[in-house]
Amino acid sequence: MIERKPFRRILLKLSGEALAGGEGFGLSPQILNYIAQEIAEVKQLGVQVAVVVGGGNFVRGEQFSAEGGIDRSVADHMGMLGTLMNSLGLQSAIEKAGVQVRVQSAISIAQVAENFIRRRAIRHLEKERVVVFAAGTGNPYFTTDSAAVLRALEIDAEALIKATKVDGIYDKDPKKHTDAVRYETLDYTEAIDRRLAVMDQTAFTMCREHRLPIIVLDFNKKGALVAAVRGDNEGTLVGGE
Numbered sequence: 001m002i003e004r005k006p007f008r009r010i011l012l013k014l015s016g017e018a019l020a021g022g023e024g025f026g027l028s029p030q031i032l033n034y035i036a037q038e039i040a041e042v043k044q045l046g047v048q049v050a051v052v053v054g055g056g057n058f059v060r061g062e063q064f065s066a067e068g069g070i071d072r073s074v075a076d077h078m079g080m081l082g083t084l085m086n087s088l089g090l091q092s093a094i095e096k097a098g099v100q101v102r103v104q105s106a107i108s109i110a111q112v113a114e115n116f117i118r119r120r121a122i123r124h125l126e127k128e129r130v131v132v133f134a135a136g137t138g139n140p141y142f143t144t145d146s147a148a149v150l151r152a153l154e155i156d157a158e159a160l161i162k163a164t165k166v167d168g169i170y171d172k173d174p175k176k177h178t179d180a181v182r183y184e185t186l187d188y189t190e191a192i193d194r195r196l197a198v199m200d201q202t203a204f205t206m207c208r209e210h211r212l213p214i215i216v217l218d219f220n221k222k223g224a225l226v227a228a229v230r231g232d233n234e235g236t237l238v239g240g241e
Contacts, residue, residue, distance in 0.1 A: 002185040002186075002187065002213075002237055002239045002240050004231045004232065004233060004237060005231045006229065006230050006231040007047060007158040007159050007229050007231075008046070008047060008048060008158060009047070009048040009049075009050075009125060009155070009156065009157050009158050010042075010047060010048070010049055010050070010157055010158060010159050010160070010161055010229055011049075011050045011051070011052060011148060011151060011152035011155070011157040011159075011160050011161070012039070012049060012050070012051045012052075012161050012163060012225070013051075013052050013053075013054075013144070013145065013148040013160060013161065013162045013163065014035065014051060014052070014053045014054065014090075014163050014219070015053075015054045015056060015163070015164075016053060016054035016055045016056035016057040016058065016060075016082060016083065016086055016144075017054070017056050017057050018031065018035075018163060018165075018219065019031055019032060019035070019053065019057055019086050019089070019090070020057035024057070025057055025058070026057060026058075027057070027085070027086065027089050029093075032089055032090060032092075032093035033093050033096070033097075035090065035093065035094075035219075036090070036093035036094040036096065036097040036099075037097055038219070038222070038223075038225050038226070039051070039094055039097070039099065039130060039225070040094070040097040040098060040099050041223075041225075041226050042225055042226055042229055043099050043128070043130070045226065045229065045230070047229050048125040048126070048128070049125075049130050049131075050121070050125065050130070050131045050132070050133060050151060050152070050155055050157065051087075051090065051130065051131070051132045051133065052132075052133045052136075052144055052147055052148040052151055053083055053086045053087055053090060053132065053134075053144070054083060054086070054143075054144040055079045055080065055081070055082025055083035055084075055085075055086060055136075055144070056079075056082075057082070057086065058078075058079070058081075058082030058085060058086075059075065059078045059079045059081075059082045060079060061075040061076035061077075061078065061079035061140070062075070062076075064078065064079070072140060072141065073140040073141075075140075076136075076140035076141065076142075077107075077140065079136070080106070080107055080134075080135040080136050080138070081135075083134050083135055083136060083144060084103075084105060084107075084109065084112070084113065084134040084135055086134075087103045087105075087113070087132045087133075087134035088103060088112060088113070088134075090132055091103050091132055094130055094132075099129075099130055100127075100128070100129040100130070101129060101130045101131070101132060102114060102121075102124045102129055102130075102131050102132070103131075103132045103133075103134055104116040104117070104120070104121055104131060104132070104133055104134065105133075105134040105135045106133070106134065106135040106136060106137055106138030106139075106147070107135045107138050109135075113134060116133065116138075118154050118155070121133075121151075121154075121155055122155055122156070125155065131155075133147065133148075133151045137150055142202070143199075143200050143202070143203065145162075145199040145200045145202075145203035146200065146202045146203040146206070148160060148162075148203065149199075149203045149206045149207055149212065150206070152212055153206070153210055153212060157212070158213070159212070159213040159214070159215060159229075160207065160212055160213070160214050160215070161214075161215045161217065161225065161228055161229075161235075162198075162199065162214060162215070162216045162217075163217065163218075163219030163225075164216055164217065164218060164219065165218065165219075165220060166216075166218055167182065167217060167218040167221065167224075167235060168182045168183060168184075168216055168217065168218075168235045168236035169182070169183050169186060169191070169196055169198060169216050169236040169238070170182050170183070171183070171194065171196075182236065183236045184233060184236060184237070185236065185237045185238075185239070186236060186237070186238045186239075186240075187238070187239065187240030188204070188207070188208035188238060188239070188240060189240075191204070191238055192204070192208075198214060198216065198238060199214075207238070211239070213237060213238065213239040214237070214238040214239070215228050215234070215235050215236070215237050215238075216235050216236045216238070217234055217235030217236075218235070
């Protein structure tokens with residue numbers, strides 16, 4: 001039985017597309033401010049928060065390489081720069097919400113962000129700062145989902161919360177099937193056996209091997225993040241053996 005519980009340290013995974021709002025490209029100031037306010041409310045609970053954000057609102061490496069004929073490694077590094085732009089925008093918005101923030105990058109760009117150092121990141125969290133991890137893992141061929149799991153494990157996060165446009169994991173696409181059923185909880189094996197798209201396979205396998213709980217929720221629902229970290233029945237919890 002997978003039980004809900006409150007968390008003291010989380011890693012929030014945001015897609016780049018989410019930051020673009022309805023435009024599909026670039027950054028939406030309104031969305032940035034909304035995300036910042038949600039994170040600020042979580043901070044008021046005394047929860048330590050780290051964030052990994054994707055870069056798909058600027059460049060999605062694999063797709064860009066396939067469509068543009070650009071070397072995959074080059075395209076992935078371009079995507080990493082997209083995550084850095086998103087991270088800096090998010091940093092500014094969160095600071096305006098009254099919370100201290102540090103951006104740490106997996107690629108060296110010292111003029112605008114710290115290099116990723118695990119012990120320094122943990123120290124920032126202990127000092128009640130939000131840490132935004134940019135540039136994925138710093139390596140091509142790895143998604144920001146994998147980066148999110150890696151950073152969550154490195155900082156000893158108690159859960160990875162994946163922000164999506166739906167209120168959890170369903171047995172089929174709820175936008176196409178009115179009889180789709182939402183799971184309140186799932187164990188890792190169930191998610192694999194039922195081929196449910198929780199996140200990419202590498203990232204999900206890491207979560208299973210290290211028993212890192214995943215909560216998939218609708219970030220557009222105001223207060224959903226707060227409810228999840230309090231241990232309320234919000235979204236779908238993936239865990240177990």
